[in-house]
Amino acid sequence: MSTFALSIEQMPNRFFNGQSSPLFSAEIASAVRAFHRRIPGYQATPLCSLDGLARKLGLGKILVKDESYRFGLNAFKVLGGSYAIGQSITRKLGIPLESFSFDNLNGHEPITFATATDGNHGRGVAWAAMKLGQQAVVYMPKGAAQERVDNIRRLGAECIVTDLNYDDAVRLACQQADENGWLMVQDTAWAGYTEIPTWIMQGYTTMADEAVEQMQAMGIERPTHTILQAGVGAMAGGVVGYLANRFGADRFTAITAEPHQANCIYRSGCSDDGSAINVPGDLDTMMVGLACGEPNPLGWEVLRNCCRHFLSVEDRTAALGMRIQASPMKGDQAIISGESGAIGVGMLYAIACHPDSESIMNSLGLDHHSVVLLFNTEGDTDPVNYQDVVWEGKYGIGSSQSQYS
Numbered sequence: 143m144s145t146f147a148l149s150i151e152q153m154p155n156r157f158f159n160g161q162s163s164p165l166f167s168a169e170i171a172s173a174v175r176a177f178h179r180r181i182p183g184y185q186a187t188p189l190c191s192l193d194g195l196a197r198k199l200g201l202g203k204i205l206v207k208d209e210s211y212r213f214g215l216n217a218f219k220v221l222g223g224s225y226a227i228g229q230s231i232t233r234k235l236g237i238p239l240e241s242f243s244f245d246n247l248n249g250h251e252p253i254t255f256a257t258a259t260d261g262n263h264g265r266g267v268a269w270a271a272m273k274l275g276q277q278a279v280v281y282m283p284k285g286a287a288q289e290r291v292d293n294i295r296r297l298g299a300e301c302i303v304t305d306l307n308y309d310d311a312v313r314l315a316c317q318q319a320d321e322n323g324w325l326m327v328q329d330t331a332w333a334g335y336t337e338i339p340t341w342i343m344q345g346y347t348t349m350a351d352e353a354v355e356q357m358q359a360m361g362i363e364r365p366t367h368t369i370l371q372a373g374v375g376a377m378a379g380g381v382v383g384y385l386a387n388r389f390g391a392d393r394f395t396a397i398t399a400e401p402h403q404a405n406c407i408y409r410s411g412c413s414d415d416g417s418a419i420n421v422p423g424d425l426d427t428m429m430v431g432l433a434c435g436e437p438n439p440l441g442w443e444v445l446r447n448c449c450r451h452f453l454s455v456e457d458r459t460a461a462l463g464m465r466i467q468a469s470p471m472k473g474d475q476a477i478i479s480g481e482s483g484a485i486g487v488g489m490l491y492a493i494a495c496h497p498d499s500e501s502i503m504n505s506l507g508l509d510h511h512s513v514v515l516l517f518n519t520e521g522d523t524d525p526v527n528y529q530d531v532v533w534e535g536k537y538g539i540g541s542s543q544s545q546y547s
């Protein structure tokens with residue numbers, strides 16, 4: 143293994159108090175999982191054990207939950223959108239969640255769902271709307287990849303590419319939803335808008351619940367570490383919330399990972415008083431799913447209480463993770479891991495190759511006993527960029543950082 147120094151910013155969490163949230167209790171997680179099981183086509187996604195890579199990096203186990211298989215949508219996000227839509231509709235109709243099915247909206251007043259997205263969440267909302275025979279209007283930030291736009295339009299949704307960044311696209315979607323009487327299904331929260339984002343975060347507990355069940359079937363009780371990529375921090379918050387309730391927050395080390403250009407969780411962790419800090423501007427990172435500058439306050443609360451470390455890395459880290467998973471160690475399974483899915487594997491390798499590897503490993507408590515749980519949250523959702531990176535070497539280790547200085 144060569145030595146090279148990708149930029150890694152690390153902040154231990156000074157606000158950790160280990161307080162778990164009742165919003166992610168075992169009972170709620172099991173009701174959420176039961177909801178997802180009732181969706182036609184539901185299947186637990188694979189949990190891959192990359193044993194060759196773990197040996198090479200001096201770790202006990204690296205387990206990757208491969209969400210590229212989720213409902214054929216190439217990303218995990220539909221878990222949140224579908225659950226929030228199920229909850230919203232059943233409350234509106236006054237029926238129990240258990241009786242919800244994706245065809246019981248016939249004969250009811252039509253609903254238009256609205257959202258803003260970097261791609262995956264909007265695709266999930268459009269998919270759920272299509273299954274229900276309803277409309278969806280999806281706003282995207284500037285520079286959205288054509289394939290991500292097309293995937294949303296193919297589901298029958300209206301997709302509008304704005305000239306705004308992600309956070310401003312959310313505000314525009316919200317304003318349009320208000321004016322037009324649409325139901326806003328957003329994966330981030332703000333004052334007065336917390337119920338749907340809570341359901342969305344709860345929706346993500348399904349992948350953590352599946353992962354724990356799959357680990358236990360391998361004879362592993364729990365992860366010692368989990369690295370969770372964060373955009374607004376809803377996914378990380380949902381997963382950490384689940385694990386903290388299940389095992390206790392002081393029995394595993396949760397680490398968030400973000401691109402430097404959109405590291406709002408890391409910056410919040412660096413704040414004097416633990417308050418949420420926004421990152422303004424273009425948020426111009428290859429990890430488009432993580433290009434969010436304003437923390438979800440519900441997610442941030444869980445992460446501030448229960449995470450151990452906040453990390454921020456450069457785009458080449460994700461590119462490294464994409465290539466390693468596409469071309470794995472002999473005996474390890476290949477995984478198609480997209481930009482925002484690959485940051486965990488890339489980070490572990492970047493740490494192992496770093497000139498300060500030993501001290502970074504020590505500070506994170508990583509060693510040959512560690513069982514590290516990662517989530518490949520997306521496959522090749524932008525196939526053009528995926529091939530540029532994996533086949534043609536874009537964002538190679540020897541290249542300049544190009545997008546970040």
Ligand SMILES: Cc1ncc(COP(=O)(O)O)c(C=O)c1O
Binds near residue numbers: 373377
């Ligand atoms: C593939 C992928 N991974 C991770 C995330 C981060 O999720 P969150 O915004 O809840 O932090 C996203 C968000 O869109 C995503 O699309």
